[in-house]
Amino acid sequence: MDNIKYELTEADIPHTWYNPAVDVGGIAPILDPATRQPVSLDALARSMPPALVEQELSSEPEFEIPGPVRQLYAQWRSTPLFRARRLEKALDTPARIYYKFEGVAPTGSFKPNTALAQAYYNKQAGKTGLVGETGAGQWGSAVALAGALFDMKTKVFMVRVSFEQKPYRRTLMETYGSICTASPSTETESGRAVLAERPDHPGSLGVAKSEALQFAMANPEYGYTRGSGLNHVCAHQSVIGQEAVKQFELADDYPDIVVGAAGGGSNLAGLAFPFLRKKLAGGQDVRLIAVEPAACPTLTRGRIAYDHADSAGLTPLFRMHTLGHKFIPPAVHAGGLRAHNIAQVVSRAVETGLMEAIAVRQNDCFEAGVLFARAEGIVPAPESTHAIRGAVNEALRCREEGVGKTILLGLSGHGDFDLVAYQKYLAGTLSDDALSDQALQDGLDSIPSPVLV
Amino acid sequence: MDNIKYELTEADIPHTWYNPAVDVGGIAPILDPATRQPVSLDALARSMPPALVEQELSSEPEFEIPGPVRQLYAQWRSTPLFRARRLEKALDTPARIYYKFEGVAPTGSFKPNTALAQAYYNKQAGKTGLVGETGAGQWGSAVALAGALFDMKTKVFMVRVSFEQKPYRRTLMETYGSICTASPSTETESGRAVLAERPDHPGSLGVAKSEALQFAMANPEYGYTRGSGLNHVCAHQSVIGQEAVKQFELADDYPDIVVGAAGGGSNLAGLAFPFLRKKLAGGQDVRLIAVEPAACPTLTRGRIAYDHADSAGLTPLFRMHTLGHKFIPPAVHAGGLRAHNIAQVVSRAVETGLMEAIAVRQNDCFEAGVLFARAEGIVPAPESTHAIRGAVNEALRCREEGVGKTILLGLSGHGDFDLVAYQKYLAGTLSDDALSDQALQDGLDSIPSPVLV
Numbered sequence: 001m002d003n004i005k006y007e008l009t010e011a012d013i014p015h016t017w018y019n020p021a022v023d024v025g026g027i028a029p030i031l032d033p034a035t036r037q038p039v040s041l042d043a044l045a046r047s048m049p050p051a052l053v054e055q056e057l058s059s060e061p062e063f064e065i066p067g068p069v070r071q072l073y074a075q076w077r078s079t080p081l082f083r084a085r086r087l088e089k090a091l092d093t094p095a096r097i098y099y100k101f102e103g104v105a106p107t108g109s110f111k112p113n114t115a116l117a118q119a120y121y122n123k124q125a126g127k128t129g130l131v132g133e134t135g136a137g138q139w140g141s142a143v144a145l146a147g148a149l150f151d152m153k154t155k156v157f158m159v160r161v162s163f164e165q166k167p168y169r170r171t172l173m174e175t176y177g178s179i180c181t182a183s184p185s186t187e188t189e190s191g192r193a194v195l196a197e198r199p200d201h202p203g204s205l206g207v208a209k210s211e212a213l214q215f216a217m218a219n220p221e222y223g224y225t226r227g228s229g230l231n232h233v234c235a236h237q238s239v240i241g242q243e244a245v246k247q248f249e250l251a252d253d254y255p256d257i258v259v260g261a262a263g264g265g266s267n268l269a270g271l272a273f274p275f276l277r278k279k280l281a282g283g284q285d286v287r288l289i290a291v292e293p294a295a296c297p298t299l300t301r302g303r304i305a306y307d308h309a310d311s312a313g314l315t316p317l318f319r320m321h322t323l324g325h326k327f328i329p330p331a332v333h334a335g336g337l338r339a340h341n342i343a344q345v346v347s348r349a350v351e352t353g354l355m356e357a358i359a360v361r362q363n364d365c366f367e368a369g370v371l372f373a374r375a376e377g378i379v380p381a382p383e384s385t386h387a388i389r390g391a392v393n394e395a396l397r398c399r400e401e402g403v404g405k406t407i408l409l410g411l412s413g414h415g416d417f418d419l420v421a422y423q424k425y426l427a428g429t430l431s432d433d434a435l436s437d438q439a440l441q442d443g444l445d446s447i448p449s450p451v452l453v
Numbered sequence: 454m455d456n457i458k459y460e461l462t463e464a465d466i467p468h469t470w471y472n473p474a475v476d477v478g479g480i481a482p483i484l485d486p487a488t489r490q491p492v493s494l495d496a497l498a499r500s501m502p503p504a505l506v507e508q509e510l511s512s513e514p515e516f517e518i519p520g521p522v523r524q525l526y527a528q529w530r531s532t533p534l535f536r537a538r539r540l541e542k543a544l545d546t547p548a549r550i551y552y553k554f555e556g557v558a559p560t561g562s563f564k565p566n567t568a569l570a571q572a573y574y575n576k577q578a579g580k581t582g583l584v585g586e587t588g589a590g591q592w593g594s595a596v597a598l599a600g601a602l603f604d605m606k607t608k609v610f611m612v613r614v615s616f617e618q619k620p621y622r623r624t625l626m627e628t629y630g631s632i633c634t635a636s637p638s639t640e641t642e643s644g645r646a647v648l649a650e651r652p653d654h655p656g657s658l659g660v661a662k663s664e665a666l667q668f669a670m671a672n673p674e675y676g677y678t679r680g681s682g683l684n685h686v687c688a689h690q691s692v693i694g695q696e697a698v699k700q701f702e703l704a705d706d707y708p709d710i711v712v713g714a715a716g717g718g719s720n721l722a723g724l725a726f727p728f729l730r731k732k733l734a735g736g737q738d739v740r741l742i743a744v745e746p747a748a749c750p751t752l753t754r755g756r757i758a759y760d761h762a763d764s765a766g767l768t769p770l771f772r773m774h775t776l777g778h779k780f781i782p783p784a785v786h787a788g789g790l791r792a793h794n795i796a797q798v799v800s801r802a803v804e805t806g807l808m809e810a811i812a813v814r815q816n817d818c819f820e821a822g823v824l825f826a827r828a829e830g831i832v833p834a835p836e837s838t839h840a841i842r843g844a845v846n847e848a849l850r851c852r853e854e855g856v857g858k859t860i861l862l863g864l865s866g867h868g869d870f871d872l873v874a875y876q877k878y879l880a881g882t883l884s885d886d887a888l889s890d891q892a893l894q895d896g897l898d899s900i901p902s903p904v905l906v
C-alpha cells in the first residue's frame with residue numbers, strides 16, 4: 001500500500017478567506033504606544049490599503065477572495081494532501097498520518113498565499129510598488145513573485161548576514177525583477193543610524209522592518225507588506241486549512257490532531273483554524289498543537305502582554321504571547337520561527353485552551369525531517385520539521401498506546417534552499433543553540449512597562 | 454485573462470510507456486566495439502535487468518507501467534500543462550503558448566520518471582542497491598530519491614568539481630540516504646588510474662560513468678542506472694508527452710509546434726514522440742523542434758556515425774549524432790545538455806526529417822528564462838531555458854507574420870538549484886563560451902575509425 005494524494009478541482013479551491021479572529025471570540029484592540037489607546041482606522045490606513053484595514057478589524061466570518069487572486073492561486077492550488085503511508089510504516093504506528101504540502105508554490109512555501117492578496121489590494125489602492133523585509137528570504141521571494149505577477153515593482157530589505165551568506169534567495173528575488181538591498185543600508189534614516197553606530201552591523205529582522213517601513217513612508221507609491229502576524233495575513237492563509245477540510249472528505253477521514261509549526265503564526269492559523277471553526281460549530285473534536293523551537297519559546301515560556309511586533313518599537317502594541325521585542329533568539333536554521341511574538345489569534349487560542357503548544361529542539365526536528373525525506377521523498381523546510389517532529393511524537397504515542405488516531409501535519413514548505421542545515425545535521429555538527437535564562441530574562445525585561453495584559 | 458492550468462485525474466495518468474523506437478521506424482543495432490557485430494542479449498543483460506533489456510530491444514509499441522511505479526508517479530503526476538497567457542502578453546504575440554512543467558517532482562526535474570522505473574526493475578531482478586554517475590546532480594538526486602522510495606541503498610559518483618562547488622545537490626542526495634562520492638575516487642580501478650596520472654583531476658562525466666560501471670561490476674548487488682540516451686529511458690519519459698496529449702484535449706487545442714531542450718535526448722523524446730505518433734497515425738501535423746546549446750551542437754554540427762556513449766570508450770557503439778566521445782564542451786550552465794551524443798531515437802528523427810534542430814547561445818537562453826520567470830512566476834532550469842528560447846523565437850515569428858499558432862514547450866525542471874547561473878546572467882558576467890573550430894575538430898576526430906555510418 002502506497003501513499004495517496006488528495007487534490008481538489010479548481011472549482012473547489014476556496015472562494016472566501018476565513019476570519020480567524022471570529023474563531024477565538026475576537027482579539028484585543030491594537031494600542032497606540034504613546035497614548036495606550038486603540039489606534040484609529042486612519043492611523044492603520046497610513047500603512048495598509050483600506051480593504052486590508054477592514055479585514056484586520058472585521059468581525060465578519062469570511063472575506064471574499066478577489067477573482068484575480070483566486071486565478072493566480074489556481075496555478076498551484078489546491079496544494080496536495082498526502083496520506084503518508086510510507087512514513088506510517090517507517091514509524092510502525094497504527095496512526096494515520098496526513099500532510100498538507102505548501103511547497104508546490106513557485107517560491108517553495110505558503111507565503112505567496114498572502115503576498116498575492118496584499119499585492120492585489122495595494123495595486124487596487126493605487127500603489128505601483130511593494131516593499132517588505134526578509135530574513136532568510138522566504139517572505140522576500142513571495143513579495144518578489146507577487147510583484148512580478150501583478151506587474152508591480154518590488155523592493156526587499158534583506159538582513160545583511162543572509163544577503164551575504166544566502167545569495168541564492170537574493171538571486172531568486174532579482175530574477176523576478178526585485179531590487180534586493182542589504183540591511184542596514186544607507187537608503188533610510190534608520191539604516192544610516194545603525195551603520196553610524198556600527199559600520200559592520202550584520203543586520204536583523206527588526207532593523208530591516210524599520211527600513212522597509214521608512215522606505216514606504218518616503219516612497220508613497222510603494223505599499224508596505226507583512227509576512228505574518230496580523231489578522232488579515234492569517235486570514236489569507238486559511239485557504240490551507242479550508243482545502244484540507246475538503247480533502248479529508250475525499251479521504252473519508254478526519255483529523256484527531258492537527259499539528260503546525262509556530263513562528264509568526266500565520267501558517268499555523270491558516271492550517272488549524274478551519275478545523276477549529278468546524279469543531280466550534282458542533283463538529284468533531286480536534287486537538288490543535290503548535291510546535292515552536294526551544295530556542296525561541298514564545299508560546300511556552302513567553303508572557304501574554306502588550307508589546308511591539310518589531311525590535312525597534314515602531315509598530316503599535318499588540319496583546320499576545322511575547323518574549324519581549326528586544327529578545328534575540330539563538331541562530332537556529334528555522335529562520336521563519338525566530339519571532340519574539342506570535343499572531344494575536346494564535347496567542348488567544350493558546351491562552352483560552354483551544355490550542356496546545358510544545359517546544360522542540362533543533363536536532364530532534366532535523367532527525368524527524370530526514371526520516372520524513374527518506375520515507376516521503378520531500379525534503380522539508382527547517383520550519384516544517386517542527387510540525388513533523390510534533391506529528392511523529394504523537395504517532396509514536398499512538399504506537400505505545402495501540403491507538404490509531406488520525407494526524408494532520410502542515411508541511412509549510414520544501415527545504416531545497418536550506419540544504420546547508422541538513423549538511424550540518426548529517427555531519428553531526430548542528431548545534432542545539434540552547435537558550436540561556438539570561439537571554440530569556442533580557443527579552444522579557446523589554447516588554448513595555450507598566451506591563452499591560 | 455490569466456493563465457489556465459490543465460491537470461488530469463489519477464485515472465488518466467498513463468498506464469503504458471510508448472516505445473519511441475517504433476515511431477522512428479526502428480533504430481540501428483548496438484555494436485560490440487571489438488567485433489563491430491551486434492551485441493548479444495547476454496552481453497546487455499550483464500549491465501541491466503531482463504525487463505529493461507527487453508524494452509531496449511523491443512519492437513512492441515507500448516510497455517505496461519508496473520503498478521508500484523505508477524502509484525509513485527501519482528505523487529506528483531499528472532504534471533501541470535499551463536496556457537502561458539502572461540508570457541503571450543509579454544511577447545505581444547498572437548501565438549498560444551503552453552508549457553508542460555516537470556519541475557513539480559521532488560527533485561525538481563523529469564529525471565525521476567525513469568529513475569523510479571529503473572529502481573523497480575532492478576529490485577525485481579534481485580538488486581538491493583542502485584549506482585549511477587552525476588554531473589551537476591540532477592540524475593544523482595533522482596537515483597537517490599528512487600532508492601529511498603524503493604528501500605534500496607544508493608551510491609552516486611559525482612564529478613569532483615561539482616561535488617565541491619555544488620554541495621547542496623550532494624546534501625540532497627545524502628538527505629535521501631545516498632552515499633555520494635567525489636569522482637575520480639580511490640574506490641575504483643579507473644578512478645585510481647586517473648588520480649595516479651593527475652592527483653588533482655577535477656573529474657568528468659565520462660570518468661564518473663566508468664567508475665559507476667566498475668562499481669556495479671565489483672558489487673553485483675548494485676544495479677547500474679542510466680539517466681538518458683538509451684531507448685528504454687526515452688520510453689519511460691513518454692509519460693510527459695502522453696499526458697500533454699490528453700491535456701490538450703481538455704484545452705480543446707492542439708500544438709502546431711512542440712519544442713524541447715536537447716541534451717541526452719530523453720526529455721525531448723518523452724515530450725515530443727507521443728505527438729509524432731499521433732501524426733504518423735494520421736493525426737494533425739506538428740513540427741518538432743530540438744533546441745541544443747551552441748556550445749555543444751550535437752545535432753546541428755555533429756556527424757551521424759557509430760560512437761561510444763562515454764568518453765572512456767567502455768560502452769558499446771551506438772549509431773547516432775555525435776561530436777566524438779572525446780569532445781569536451783565549454784562549461785555552460787546547462788550541464789544536462791553537455792553531451793557529445795544523443796539518444797538514437799532522437800538522432801534518427803532528425804536524420805529522417807521528422808524533427809528539426811537548432812542551436813542557441815547561452816545568454817539568449819537566460820534572457821528568455823528571465824522573461825519567463827517574470828511572466829510565469831517559475832524560474833526555469835538552465836536546460837529548460839533552451840526550450841523557452843526556441844518557443845519564444847517561434848512566438849515572435851508568429852507576431853511578425855500575424856499568425857496565431859499553438860506552441861508547446863517542455864519545461865523540464867525548475868532552476869532553484871541553478872541560481873548561481875542567473876546571478877551571473879543578471880550581473881552581465883555570463884560568458885557565451887564559444888566553441889572553437891579546433892575543439893570541434895578534436896572531438897570529431899575521436900569518432901572510432903574506420904567510421905561506420
